[in-house]
Amino acid sequence: MGVGLGYLLAKTDIISTSDHSSVVSINLFIVLLCTCIVIGHLLEENRWMNESITALAIGLCTGIVILLISGGKSSHLLVFSEDLFFIYLLPPIIFNAGFQVKKKQFFSQLHDYHAVRCYWHSDIFCYYILRCYELLQEHEYCNWSDLFSDRFCLHLADTSAVQFSFGEGVVNDATSVVLFNAIQRFDLSHINSSILLQFVGNFLYLFFASTVLGVVAGLLSAYVIKKLYFGRHSTDREVALMMLMAYLSYMLAELFYLSAILTVFFCGIVMSHYTWHNVTESSRVTAKHAFATLSFVCEIFIFLYVGMDAMDIEKWRFVSDSPGTSIRVSSILMGLVLVGRAAFVFPLSFLSNLTKKSPYERIGIKQQVTVWWAGLMRGAVSMALAYNKFTRAGHTKLRGNAIMITSTITVVLFSTVVFGLMTKPLCHFYPNGHDSEPDLASYSVPRPTSLRTLLSTPSHTVHYYWRKFDNAFMRPVFGGRGFVPFVAGSPIEQSVHQLQ
Amino acid sequence: MGVGLGYLLAKTDIISTSDHSSVVSINLFIVLLCTCIVIGHLLEENRWMNESITALAIGLCTGIVILLISGGKSSHLLVFSEDLFFIYLLPPIIFNAGFQVKKKQFFSQLHDYHAVRCYWHSDIFCYYILRCYELLQEHEYCNWSDLFSDRFCLHLADTSAVQFSFGEGVVNDATSVVLFNAIQRFDLSHINSSILLQFVGNFLYLFFASTVLGVVAGLLSAYVIKKLYFGRHSTDREVALMMLMAYLSYMLAELFYLSAILTVFFCGIVMSHYTWHNVTESSRVTAKHAFATLSFVCEIFIFLYVGMDAMDIEKWRFVSDSPGTSIRVSSILMGLVLVGRAAFVFPLSFLSNLTKKSPYERIGIKQQVTVWWAGLMRGAVSMALAYNKFTRAGHTKLRGNAIMITSTITVVLFSTVVFGLMTKPLCHFYPNGHDSEPDLASYSVPRPTSLRTLLSTPSHTVHYYWRKFDNAFMRPVFGGRGFVPFVAGSPIEQSVHQLQ
Known part of the structure; x- marks a missing residue:
């Protein structure tokens, strides 16, 4: 991670450790991060709270304190930087989302609270923000041209990328296509066919190029590690190579103007499917937890920042001029999130249920509600995308932009706090995991057998052929579970005892 | 690590991912890092090469290529930034050095090549550089005043900090005192008693305050993790807290103008002694390897940079004006490194041998030579300190400074390549580990029994009382090996299988 920094920092020539106020800020921020972790741990048993709400609350409190100390001038320990986020x-965060995706048990593990947590990443919110922005611009600025720029396509592709966290393993392709269709329907009246074609072409190019890049990077790491068998010499080398290759895929996507988020997400999936099985046991443990830890800290960081930013006077000043618009935009966003989420979860669950033969495998209505509800919480990625779209280095002088930011903050705060507070009780209320059979029978929709067969057959066939292809061609080359030579003597035991 | 960055990056407002040339640089640098790791792995079996030489060589080649492409203007992918390093x-790197220090088996594990590697960190080179700088200034600039500034004391404390990697567990206090005495002897004719006292006071204050801060941070993390028993909920939280606390200790030391290197080094030692034993098994594996991996990547990064920097035209231009001075300074540095290292290794080994009763425990002359030799290689930390002292953002316009940098590069290149190439054959030549008994008898110096008793008794007594104190008071409070409740069912097994 320090790589990019070097160049970026160096270019400025003005930054120095001797700048004492920045050292103070860094210290304070680390203390806040630690506090969030400790308080989040203490409140783990609490049925209302979670780490994000804690971070948001601490961020808010800190923002107020800084606001008071600075005499209303600032509520920030740090200013938003596009690069810091991207x-x-x-x-x-995205790599870890891909890396930890449970490919097989995705739906069967809904009872797992952690699985529910990972739905946060399915940030279709970004799309709604852009839609609202368009509506806003229609009324006030009419700056349509840049909406069909590459940047917009990037956002769209990124959006469908994170959608994959939800759809992965069940209806992955469908999601992005649906999303794409949706956006086409909305804008159809405003654009002509050539722009439409260009848009379609752009989207497809970005989508496939990014995916291929991520997959290639993942496969390359798997191949290199399998061929060279790194573990023979050092666990550190394996983990370092995995991290660097993942980051390289992200930066390469940036280099080729592709969707870096999509790339690194697929790189994570491929790495967890192949590379992860090729390394030693201690590397596996290290990689799994190191990636999760990094992602965890980054998320808390963003929530802390959002909490502090919610106290930023500058942006709310615009809002106080036109409270009506602000409330309207926030409500529209909130409604779109509710409806949009439902539009994905329930139909897709229905389709998924059609492919399942046994009633035990099906997603009950309670589980669907849980998935829908838990996904309503908007978080880190939404804020990052909103800041990226609507600010320059955390500041904005445009009224429309300020309103978008404050509305995003409102929705994030509201959804995280209100919906977030309800999620744990909801999970408790809907008993652990699978609905019991009677529940399923009473809640689940009737399934026409013919349609079920129609839908389940191709799905099973595709999966069957993929497994066959994977076992026959991919795994022998790139490794994966069961295709790596077994090493006697657990390296974990050795490495654990080595330090003792 | 992203914390500081946020503020630092944000302050500049001019950095953006849209800056395509920086994205290219980052990509190229990551590719080079990956290449170093792969080539370093392939050459692991080779008896002449190691990862640093590989990184240096690749850096040199890249520097030449960039030099040719840019038409002799630049040889850098990135410009040195003080903050990037510090x-x-x-x-x-320093935290990992402290964390991985084998407290007990430090001398008995000299046969381990990895143990030999870690002596690189014992960078007394910094001291010699400063001495030479003084000599240079005496002749040309006579800018004495700032040598007794806080910054100089910091360097001195840092120097003795890294000395600890060598002295740890045997003669730790002595090293820094000896170093301190040495510097006093040199400068005695130039300074009066009040400056001397101030210097002594400063040094002692820095030394003890930094140590205490590091120890307190380490103990705090141990206490918090033990009391709250984080593992109950999440491995990620434990690892995140360890990382953040370690980094916090470093930044707090910066905040209080202490020696951050000393602080984080002791924090690492305390964390490996207490905190590391309080976490779950998967956290142990993750922490151990994640810290080692980070340190590994950072080291390669620095070596790559040094390799590229060696091709920097700007600095060598000054040298070509006065090749005599440059050669003289390089030779002096090289000689001082040779002599200075010997002045520590042989007397200290002698003293250490006096305290050992069994001839098997003693350090044979061959082992001493290996330690002396392996420690001659100057590396990452030397370069970082030299850049920090003699440049502003990687550039210098002063002749004296440029010569110091080029001389440092010369010594680093020479020592890493020449001495480095010889280290593996040396390790092979002196058979694995302990000298055999006849060897010991023939090589080891005669030991006067009375002196041995005098020296060994207090050493053993101190260690005995420390162990007693540790077991009676420290471990029950802060945890540590054998003082943490045993958890049935290895979490490693669970976490490994979870992802499969």
């Missing part, structure tokens, strides 16, 4: 904070 | 690259 070069340092987002890659670990 | 906020991001050094903390992981």
Whole structure:
């Protein structure tokens, strides 16, 4: 991670450790991060709280304190930097989302609270923000041209990328296509066919190029590690190579103007499917937890920042001029999130249920509600995308932009606190995991057998052929579970005892 | 690590991912890092090469290529940034040095090549550089005043800090005192008693305050993790807290103008002695390897940079004006490194041998030579300190400074390549580990029994009382090996299988 930094920092020539106020800020921020972790741990048993709400609350309190100390001038320990989010904070979060995706048990593990947590990443919110922005611009600025720029396509691709966290393993392709269709329907009246074609072409190019890049990077790391068998010499080398290759895929996507988020997400999936099985046991443990830890810290960091930013006077000043618009935009966003989430979860669950033969495998209505509800919480990625779209280095002088930011903050705060507070009780209320059979029978929709067969057959066939192809061609080359030579003597035991 | 960055980056307002040339640089640098790791792995079996030489060589080649492409203008992918080294690259290296220090088996494990590697960190080179700088200034600039500034004391404390990697567990206090005495002897004719007292006071204050801060941070993390028993909920939280606390200790030391290197080094030692034993098994594996990996990548990063920097035209231009001075300074540095290292290794080994009863425990002359030799290689930390002292953002316009940098590069290149190439054959030549008994008898110096008793008794007594105190008071409070409740069912097994 320090790589990019070097160049970026160096270019400025004005930054120095001797700048004491920045050292104070860094210290304070680390203390806040530690506090969030400790308080989040203490409140783990609490049925209302979670780490994000804690971080938000601490961020808010800190913002108020800083506001008071600075005499209302600032509520920030740090100013938003696009690079901070897109070069340092987002890659670990998205990569980890891909890396930890449970490919097989995705739906069967809904009872797992951690699985519910990971739905946060399915940030279709970004899309709604952009939609609202368009509506806003229609009324006030009419700056349509840049909406069909590459940047917009990037956002769209990124959006469908994170959608994959939800759809992965069940209906992955469908999601992005649906999303794409949706956006086409909305804008159809405003654009002509050539722009439409260009848009479609752009989207497809970005989508496939990014995916391929991520997959290639993942496969390359798997191949290199399998061929060279790094573990023979050092666990550190394996983990370092995995991290660097993942980050490289992200930066390469940036280099080729692709969707870096999509790339690193697929790189994570491929790495967890192949590379992760090729390394030694201690590397596996290290990689799994190191990636998760990085992602965890980055998320808390963003929530802390959002909490502090919610106290920023500058942006709320615009809002106080036109409270009506602000409330309207926030409500629209909130409604879109509720409806949009439902539009994905329930139909997709229905489709997924059609492919399942046994009633035990099906997603009950309670589970669907849980998935829908838990996904309503907007978080780190939404804020990052909103800041990226609507600010320059955390500041904005445009009224429309300020309102978008404050509305995003409102929705994030509201959804995280209100919906977030309800999620744990909801999970408790809907008993652990699978609905019991009678529940399923009473809640689940009737399934026409013919449609079920129609839908389940291709799905099973595709999966069957993929497994066959994977076992026959991919795994022998790139490794994966069961395709790596077994090493006698657990390296974990050795490495654990080595330090003792 | 992203914390500091946020503020630092944000302050500049001019950095953006849209800056395509920086993205290219980052990509190229990551590719080079990966290449170093792969080539270093392939050459592991080779008896002449190691990872640092590989990184240096690749850096040199890249420097030449960039030089040719840019038409002789630049040989850098990135410009040196003081903050890059002192906020991001050094903390992981020093913390890991402290964390991985084998407290008990330090001398008995000399046969381990990895143990030999860690002596690189014992960078007394910094001291010699400063001495030479003084000599240079006597002749040309006579800018004495700032040598007794706080910054100089910091360097001195840092120097003795890294000395600890060598002296740890045997003669730790002595090293820094000896170093301190040495510097006093040199400068005695130039300074009066009040400056001397101030210097002594400063040094002692820095030394003890930094140590105490590091120990307190380490103990705090141990206490918090033991009391709250984090593992109950999440491995990620434990690892995140360890990382953040370690980094916090470093930044707090910066905040209080202490020696951050000393602080984080002791924090690492305390964490490996207490905190590391309080976490779950998967956290142990993750912490151990994640810290080692970070340190590993940072070191390669620095070596790559040094390799590229060696091709920097700007600095060598000054040298070509006065090749005599440059050669003289390089030779003096090289000689001082040889003599200075010997002045520590042989007397200290002698003293250490006096305290050992069994001839098997003693350090044979061959082992001493290996330690002396392996420690001659100057590396990452030397370069970082030299850049920090003699440049502003990687550039210098002063002749004296440029010569110091080029001389440092010369010594680093020479020592790493020449001495480095010889280290593996040396390790092979002196058979694995302990000298055999006849060897010992023939080589080891005669030991007067009375002196041995005199020296060994207090050493053993101190260690005995420390162990007693540790077991009676420290471990029950802060945890540590054997003082943490045993958890049935290895969490490693669980976490390994979870992802499969």
